[in-house]
Amino acid sequence: LAGDLEMEGFLYVSAWITPLFWTFDIGINFLTGYYKGGEIILDLRQIGRAYLKSWFTPDASVVCCDWTSLLMGVALDSGDD
DSSP: OTTTOOOOTHHHHHHHHHHHHHHHHHHHHTTOOEEETTEEEOOHHHHHHHHHHTTHHHHHHHHHHHHHHHHHHHHHHHHTO
């Protein structure tokens, strides 16, 4: 893939930081208030419900692809030893 780059240094660190950041972001979205009809909603149950109905599915899909790609790469790299 992409010229068979070695996962070391900055590339290795960023490969782990990216899915960790976006996984953390999903959790934060369950705690982030939003505006509805000019009123700020801070109730965690309403926030969670709204997030699940809006961006959760695309966010979770992308994060799952990130983790799958990363873990498959790690598994394939460990098999090269």
